[in-house]
Amino acid sequence: MGVLSSLLALFGCGKSKDSDTERQPPSDPRKERTEAALKSLGIPVNPWLPRVDSEDEARTRDAKDVARRALILYGLTAVGDNESREKILSILQRQELWKYVSPDERRFLEDASPSQQALTGASWRMEAVWTLLWALGKVDKLDLPTGMCDPDRVHELMPGPDDSFAEFIESAKLRPVSEILDETDRIYRIHWAVRDAQINRRPMPAGLDADVVVERHYALNWLTWYADEWDDITTDT
Numbered sequence: 504m505g506v507l508s509s510l511l512a513l514f515g516c517g518k519s520k521d522s523d524t525e526r527q528p529p530s531d532p533r534k535e536r537t538e539a540a541l542k543s544l545g546i547p548v549n550p551w552l553p554r555v556d557s558e559d560e561a562r563t564r565d566a567k568d569v570a571r572r573a574l575i576l577y578g579l580t581a582v583g584d585n586e587s588r589e590k591i592l593s594i595l596q597r598q599e600l601w602k603y604v605s606p607d608e609r610r611f612l613e614d615a616s617p618s619q620q621a622l623t624g625a626s627w628r629m630e631a632v633w634t635l636l637w638a639l640g641k642v643d644k645l646d647l648p649t650g651m652c653d654p655d656r657v658h659e660l661m662p663g664p665d666d667s668f669a670e671f672i673e674s675a676k677l678r679p680v681s682e683i684l685d686e687t688d689r690i691y692r693i694h695w696a697v698r699d700a701q702i703n704r705r706p707m708p709a710g711l712d713a714d715v716v717v718e719r720h721y722a723l724n725w726l727t728w729y730a731d732e733w734d735d736i737t738t739d740t
Contacts, residue, residue, distance in 0.1 A: 529554060533555070534554045534692075537689050547699060549695050549699070555687050555688045557684075558681055563683055564726050566639065566677045567673070572635060573632050574662075574668055576628045576631050576632045588617075595612075605733040630652055630719055630722075631721060634723060639675055648690070652715075683726060684727070693711060694717070696708055697713045717738060720738040724737070
């Protein structure tokens with residue numbers, strides 16, 4: 504080895520097999536399938552986004568907790584759509600769900616004069632309800648998030664205010680974890696594309712709806728324990 508080559512190697516300036524590997528985007532079969540599917544729809548991808556957890560690493564919420572969360576969010580959407588706050592609060596208490604309501608949700612439900620922003624945010628939780636209903640196998644498929652879900656279908660799938668919520672909760676079953684991770688990976692990469700379009704002031708690819716994407720990503724991140732508590736979930740990309 505010449506003097507120059509020796510010095511380059513000594514100071515880490517030489518090209519090595521390891522450095523080539525470090526410059527390659529992370530590889531993962533699920534990630535690669537998702538990227539290929541999104542590209543086919545004209546949705547840009549960031550190959551440097553990391554993979555989501557594998558089946559061996561991932562945790563998902565207990566099915567009964569998912570059912571409870573769907574019911575709570577469904578109540579919030581009702582308040583957001585001008586249903587009586589007192590009525591929803593009473594239902595949640597009577598159905599023994601109040602202890603599962605998050606601190607932020609309690610403040611909203613106990614606020615006699617919530618802001619319009621808070622009411623709008625509550626109404627958008629319908630998309631999170633739809634996502635959790637999918638996770639419970641009550642919705643066949645999550646289509647590309649280009650528009651809002653069908654609220655009438657949600658109403659059909661959820662118990663009414665005079666029904667017992669216990670049966671809905673006790674009968675809850677989750678989809679296979681592989682399906683949940685596939686959808687989590689997809690919405691993660693879609694959300695990056697949405698933010699990329701917003702930051703760079705470009706048209707939204709494939710007609711994606713940013714608000715729907717956020718709610719779906721939030722629900723899936725909660726479902727897969729991105730943080731312990733509902734209020735602490737983030738939708739990082």
